[in-house]
Amino acid sequence: MMELLFAMALAVQRPERTLQLAEVKQADPMVLAPKMLPPETSEQITGGWVRRYWAPGQMYQALFWEKSLPERDGICARRVHLVSAGNPTAPGNPDNPETVLTVSDLGSGVQYGPSYPEPATEARCAELTGYIGASQGQVDNQLAALDRLTETMRLAAGTADLPFALECDPQESATACNDPRRALAELPLDKLLRVQPSRPLPPRNASTPPGPRLFVQTDAPKNWNAAEVEFDTSGPGARSWIVTLTGDERVETVRLRSAMIIRH
Incomplete structure (x- = not known):
């Protein structure tokens, strides 16, 4: 792993x-x-x-x-x-x-x-335990996804209406999605494992030609408008959170998934 x-x-x-x-x-x-x-x-x-x-x-x-x-x-x-x-x-x-x-x-x-919810200082960095490894060529996109994640956590910890849709999939957990907003606000950053940026294909509609849809390499900048963030086992039930963030100029949807993952 x-x-x-x-x-x-x-x-x-x-x-x-x-x-x-x-x-x-x-x-x-x-x-x-x-x-x-x-x-x-x-x-x-x-x-x-x-x-x-x-x-x-x-x-x-x-x-x-x-x-x-x-x-x-x-x-x-x-x-x-x-x-x-x-x-x-x-x-x-x-x-x-x-x-x-x-x-x-x-x-x-x-x-x-x-370092959320505190600034990145030497003292704060010394006590952190949740780190990810950055893939070659993806560092900026991964760190941008981390920034997006912590901003959604900050907003979820407040009291104002959320400016994004919040979804939660409990995956057979009886309690994981009882309070999705609190779950987002309290994600275990000390158990952070992986951040994977992506560029999801737009949904198929009547004007979309049939058959496979592939990205075509062009000179246009790549728009990494989604990311999946994975956490290690935490909380009751030995389950792991997987969080998907999507949106172009800002986060439009946050989807929480409570999964039972066996890691070796």
Whole structure:
């Protein structure tokens, strides 16, 4: 699922490095960083995580991040580094703490997070936990979608009539859509996972020719007038919010969907 986190730039390979399983399993990322990253990089690390991913053998990934700083109004940014440590031929169970894992650099990139409802200051950025990875060539569109999302949340938290249509699909949840406006206002930004801009096709009508409809490449600017924002599991029922924003000059429709998603 790491392709949802950020677009990776391939790293220059260094001589093979190895670690024992005991050094990686349930390790403190701050202790592990100097063992997996170059000294000049590990010195900049302020946090991270280490997770096993379920593949043959003993396979782990570690994500390390540097200090988060204000990128622009309402947005924080931090540089991240993804590294793997694995042995695909080792027994998956039981564990042998002396199993040798090969360390590989997977890449580095930048993650972004909204500071809403506060301004993006160094103190605010340091406490954020909800970040997305930006796809190459899509950074501006993804950050614009984040701006749109937090503006709709701000409006939903107020008392004035909403200037956009608000829809909610509970997907078999008994309570998810009891109060859609409150659900929008209180979206768990600390569980932010992904922002995917899109350009939906206009609805088919009587004047639309039959058959497949495709976008045609032209020199005209691309109008990314929609985005899907996905959150990790939060709240009761182990469900995840998926939010779709549509509109050209402004947000015209916000659609909330409460989904049961199994992530590996």
